[in-house]
Amino acid sequence: MLRKILIIILSFSCFIPIVKAEDSLNLSSESAILMDAESGKILYEKNIEEKLPMASMTKIMSMLLIMENIENGSLKYEDKVIISENASGMGGSQVFLQKGEEYTVNDLLKCIAVSSANDAVVAMAEKISGSVDEFVTLMNEKAKNLGLKNTNFANPHGLDNENHYSTAYDMAIIAKELLKHEDILKYTSIYEDYLTKPDGSQVWLVNTNRLVRFYDGVDGLKTGYTTEAGYCLTATAKKNDLRLISVVMKSPSAEERSSDTSTLLTYGFNSFKSNVIYSKDKSLGKIKIEKGKLKEVDVYLKEDATEILSVTEKPSNYTFNIKIDKINAPVKAGTIVGTTEIIDNEGNIIKEADIIIKEDVEKAGFLDYFKQSFKFITSGIS
Numbered sequence: 001m002l003r004k005i006l007i008i009i010l011s012f013s014c015f016i017p018i019v020k021a022e023d024s025l026n027l028s029s030e031s032a033i034l035m036d037a038e039s040g041k042i043l044y045e046k047n048i049e050e051k052l053p054m055a056s057m058t059k060i061m062s063m064l065l066i067m068e069n070i071e072n073g074s075l076k077y078e079d080k081v082i083i084s085e086n087a088s089g090m091g092g093s094q095v096f097l098q099k100g101e102e103y104t105v106n107d108l109l110k111c112i113a114v115s116s117a118n119d120a121v122v123a124m125a126e127k128i129s130g131s132v133d134e135f136v137t138l139m140n141e142k143a144k145n146l147g148l149k150n151t152n153f154a155n156p157h158g159l160d161n162e163n164h165y166s167t168a169y170d171m172a173i174i175a176k177e178l179l180k181h182e183d184i185l186k187y188t189s190i191y192e193d194y195l196t197k198p199d200g201s202q203v204w205l206v207n208t209n210r211l212v213r214f215y216d217g218v219d220g221l222k223t224g225y226t227t228e229a230g231y232c233l234t235a236t237a238k239k240n241d242l243r244l245i246s247v248v249m250k251s252p253s254a255e256e257r258s259s260d261t262s263t264l265l266t267y268g269f270n271s272f273k274s275n276v277i278y279s280k281d282k283s284l285g286k287i288k289i290e291k292g293k294l295k296e297v298d299v300y301l302k303e304d305a306t307e308i309l310s311v312t313e314k315p316s317n318y319t320f321n322i323k324i325d326k327i328n329a330p331v332k333a334g335t336i337v338g339t340t341e342i343i344d345n346e347g348n349i350i351k352e353a354d355i356i357i358k359e360d361v362e363k364a365g366f367l368d369y370f371k372q373s374f375k376f377i378t379s380g381i382s
Contacts, residue, residue, distance in 0.1 A: 025267060027260045030230070030250035033168040034264045036272070036308040037179055037236060037243040039351070043268055043308075048169040051150050052249045055224025056093065056116045056208075057166075057234050058158030060174050061139050062125065063222075066109060067181035069128055077106040079127075086132070087123040092159055092226075094119045095195055095203050102198065111195055113187035114205045116223065118157040125156045132156060146173055160228045168247040175221055175234050175245045188212075188220030211235060215262055217269075221245075223257070231257035237265050242274040242308070275315050277305040277342070284322060284355065287337065292329030292361040299324065302354040305342055319343040322355065329363040 025044065031052060034044035042048070069075035080102050088099045095111045097103070097119040105127070111120035125135035132155065139153040151174075154164035166174075178184055191213045194202040207213070208223040217237035224232035230250035237244055246264040251257035278284075283298040307316060324338035331337070338355040 025263055028252055028256045029248035029260045031168040032248045033172050034268050035172045035245045037176055037245050038306050039308055040176060041308055044264060049150060049167050051165045051167055053160055053229035054166045054171060055226045055229035055232050056158040057171055057222050057224040057232050059112055059121055060178055060222050060234055062121050062156045063184060064178045065138055066124055067184055075105060079105045081108055081123050081127045083123050084126055087119050090118040090122050092118045107195060110187050114190050114207050116208050121156050146177060158224055160226045168249050171234050171247045172245050185219045211258055211261060233257050233261050235261045239269050244268045271310060272308050273311050275307050275309050277307055277318055280304045287324050289361045290328045291364055293364045294361050297357050297359055297361060299355050299357055302356045305353055317345045329361045331361045333358050333360050
């Protein structure tokens with residue numbers, strides 16, 4: 001049986017202006033998008049549904065599958081990966097891994113995120129799925145699960161293939177999903193590092209995304225270049241609690257790729273702000289715990305509920321429709337005990353969020369029931 005709580009937050013209506021390609025950003029890239037990483041709102045668009053080769057931005061999906069395997073426990077950072085002949089023979093950008101060498105998942109993930117290493121991503125594909133073909137199947141299944149209709153993967157690295165393509169919009173959605181795994185930023189934010197080979201020699205790793213060093217707030221994600229794709233970049237940056245995702249595809253040069261990305265991010269940070277609708281640290285109310293030592297506990301949002309506004313706007317009107325399942329003890333702190341729909345003024349559900357408790361509740365024993373009964377009886381005695 002569901003218990004429902006309704007919370008109304010007072011404020012004002014909002015309108016987010018979307019800059020179209022004909023406006024004044026004057027980007028040289030064939031396709032581009034700027035998106036709020038939290039809500040997915042599009043803040044700028046230019047040919048965002050045009051199918052184009054995405055080169056090594058492909059590795060955003062590859063890294064997403066790696067992170068999912070790490071977080072579900074089927075893969076660990078310290079796990080060993082033996083390099084196959086297939087992986088060592090990869091062309092394009094690489095860190096010159098040799099057949100039979102052994103590296104950790106941590107090593108290879110760093111090579112992928114920083115140096116865009118094709119040999120490293122093939123090694124990881126084989127580690128996870130047993131073969132590149134099986135890994136590509138997983139990539140396309142994930143794209144379908146994300147609702148992407150204009151993306152198809154033919155490989156995990158991004159070398160040109162007529163059946164390998166995406167759009168600026170789809171790449172932004174994949175990036176948004178990857179950013180749910182915050183640990184990836186520990187890798188994509190590295191500007192330079194070293195890979196130590198089994199013989200003790202070192203390979204210098206330099207981030208192909210120069211904005212990691214030269215644009216304040218940029219901490220990812222992935223560049224790309226092939227003859228067919230031109231120069232591409234999916235970037236993310238955070239300032240003042242606002243995280244943005246930008247994608248540029250088919251830029252004429254590496255310099256224009258970076259320039260267009262800088263223009264998009266600067267426009268975003270100058271034009272928009274993030275507002276916390278409801279804090280994860282503020283109680284939503286109390287719920288009953290069946291058969292628990294504690295009869296009631298406070299519930300909270302798992303994450304802050306936020307909205308994106310133009311810099312001149314005030315917060316919006318939202319209603320929270322909270323649904324809590326019947327909860328039986330024992331239950332651990334951090335357990336998801338329900339969900340909430342966040343509803344705008346027009347009745348549209350703009351987001352669904354998880355609700356948690358923040359304390360352990362042990363199952364009540366006989367003595368606990370006796371104490372509760374005694375307290376109930378004595379409370380009626382004057």
